[in-house]
Amino acid sequence: MSESTEQRYTAARIIRALIRRFAPFMGWVGELRDRSVLRADIVAGISVATVLIPQSMANAQLASLPPYYGLYAALLPPVVAGLFGSSRHLSTGAVALVALMSSAALHPLASPDDEQFILLTIVLALMVGLLQLGCGLLKLGTLVNFLGYPVVLGFTNAGAIIIATSQINWVFGTPAPQEGAYYSRMLEMLSAAISEPHWPTVAMAALGFGLMLALRRTRAPDVLLAAIFTGTIAWGVDYESGYGGAVVGVVPSGLPGFQVPWVSTSTLGDLFSSAAAIALIGFTGTISIGRAIGSQTRQRIDANQELIGQGLSNLVGSFFQSMPVAGSFARSAVNHRSGAVTAFSSVVAGLMVVAVLFWLTPFLYFLPLATLAAIIMISVIGLVRFRPIVRAWRVEPHDGIIAVSTFVMTLAFAPNLDRGILLGIGLSLVLYLYRTMRPRVAALSRHPDGTLRDAVTHGLMTCENISVIRFDGSLYFASAGYFEDKVLEKVSLYPELKYVVVDAEGINHIDATGEEMLLRVIQRLNDAGIEVLFANTKQQIQNALERTGLVAEIGEERFERTMDQALRTAWEALGNDHASDCPLRKAKLKDAVPNYRV
Secondary structure, eight states: OOHHHHHHHHHHHHHHHHHHHHOGGGGTGGGGGSHHHHHHHHHHHHHHHHHHHHHHHHHHHHTTSOTTHHHHHTTSHHHHHHHHSSOSSOEEEOOHHHHHHHHHHHTTTSOTTSHHHHHHHHHHHHHHHHHHHHHHHTTOGGGGGGSOHHHHHHHHHHHHHHHHHTTHHHHHTOOOOOSSOHHHHHHHHHHHHHHSOOHHHHHHHHHHHHHHHHHTTSSSOHHHHHHHHHHHHHHHTTHHHHHOOOBOOOOOOSOOOOOOOOOOHHHHHHHHHHHHHHHHHHHHHHHHHHHHHHHHHTOOOOHHHHHHHHHHHHHHHHTTTOOOOEEEHHHHHHHHHTTOOSTHHHHHHHHHHHHIIIIIHHHHTTOBHHHHHHHHHHHHHTTOOOHHHHHHHHHOHHHHHHHHHHHHHHHHTTTOHHHHHHHHHHHHHHHHHHHHHSOEEEEEEEOTTSOEEEHHHHTOOOOSSEEEEEEESOBSTTTHHHHHHHHHHHHHTOTTOOEEEEEGGGOOOBOHHHHHHHHHHHHHHHHTTOEEEEESOOHHHHHHHHHHTHHHHHOGGGEESSHHHHHHHHHHHHOHHHHTTOGGGSSOGGGOOTTOOO
C-alpha cells in the first residue's frame, strides 16, 4: 500500500469514527432507501406510538404534572435518542420510575398545583441531560457498573410497590393528602378508599384494568384500546359532569414553545443529588434494555454513545417543556416485535405525537384519570419480582443481602428514592471490599484422580515437607495481611516443612502493599529454613514483580511455569528419601492434570 493510499485510508477511518461518535444515524439512514426497511420502520413507529401516547400521559400524572406534559416528553426525546444513541430499537420517553423520582425530588420544593413545580421538573430534565451528556463525552459509561444487579433488583421491586400504591387515590377517586410522611399519607388514602370510594371512578378503573388484562395475551394495542374505550364511555355518559369523575381536561393544541429553563443557583444545588440519581437510574435501565434487545438482534450497544443519546434527549426535551426521560422496556419490546430495522421508527413515533397535538387534543379531554392510573399500575406490576432476589441469594449470600437491604431501605425512605440507591451502592461496595479482604486460601494435595484439590474440602493427606498453597484473589492493601497470616498459619502446622509452593494462578492483581508483603514473607520463611516457589504466575504479575526487582532479589529460578515443574524442583532438592512418601506423588506425574482446580 502506497503512502498516499494509506493516508487516505487512515483519514477515511477517522471520519467514520467521528460519524459514529457524533452522527450515529448516518450509519443507518442509507438503509431507508430500501422500501421494505422504510415500511417496517413506519409500521413499528405507529405501533410504538399507540403505547407511547397513553403511557406518557399516565407517567406525567405520576410525576404530578398535567397529563399533556407526557406528550411533550414523547415528542422530541424519542427522536433525538434514536438519532444519537447506539441502539436501533430503544424507545425513549417518560417512564414510571423516573417520573416517581422526579415527583419525589420536587415535592419538598414546590406544590404540584404551582407553576414553579412544572418549571423545576423541566430544570431537572435539563440537569439530567447535562450530566448524562457530560459522562458520555468523557467516556464514563462504566459508571453504570457501580449500580450492581442486586441494587437494581431491590430498588425496582420497592419502586414498583411505591408507584402502585401512589395511584390509590386515582383508582378510588379519593382525595390525596399533601401533608405528612409518605406512609401516613398512603394509609390515609387507603382508609378513604375503603370507607368512601367514588364508585364511578372505581368502575372506570376496573374497566380499564379488565380491558388491558383481557387484551394482554393478544397482539392488540391493549393500552391504546383501553384509553379509547374508556374515553369514549366517559364522553358518552358525561362522566365528568354527570358522575363527578376526573378526566384529563383541556390539552393545549399545537407544539410546545421553545424556552430555556432556569432557576437560582441555590435551587440547582438542591436538585443536584436527585438529578444525579435519576441520571444513573434512568441510564442503568436504558442500557439494560438496549443490551437485552441487542443480544437478540446481534447489535453492539455502546454505553458511552447511549449516554450521549440519552443526555441529548433530556437536554433538547427540556427546551421544549419535557420532563426527565429514559428508555422504556415495554415500548422498546413493542418496537422490536413490530419489526423495526432502524431507529427511524422512533422518528415516526415522534411524528405521530405531533399529529395528536395538532389534531386530536379535543379527544383527549375525556380520557379518565382512573384509566391513566390503571395504565401505570399495569405497567409496573411486572417489575415486582422476588424470585430473582432468592436466586441472587443462592448465588452469593452477600448479593441477597444487598438486594433485600436496598429493597427495605428504598421503602423506608420513600418517596426519597435516591437515598435507598445510595445506601445500596454503599453497602455493595463495603461487602465487596470485605469479600476481597478475605479471599479463599487453600492448601492443595493430590486427589486420587490425579488432580490437585483443596485438601480440607476433600479430606486429602498432605505432605510434611512440601506445602502447596493457592490464593484466590488479588494481592492488594486490603488482602495482603490476610494472605500473610494464612501462609504463616499453614506453615506453623508442619514442623518438617522445607518448601512452600504458591499456586499463583488465582492472583490477577498486585499492588505495592502486596509486593512488600510477599518479600517480607519470603524472607521470614527463608530465615526459618523454608524455600518459597511460585507456579502458574500470570504474566502481568510476573512483570510487576520484575519491575520492582523482587524476581531478581529472590532468584528467577523460584518462578516455575507449571505446578509440575515447581514440585519436581522441590523433590529433586529434597532427594528421594524425603519425597517418596509425599502424598503429592501418589499419582504418576505424567497422568496428572495439574491445571485442573476445584
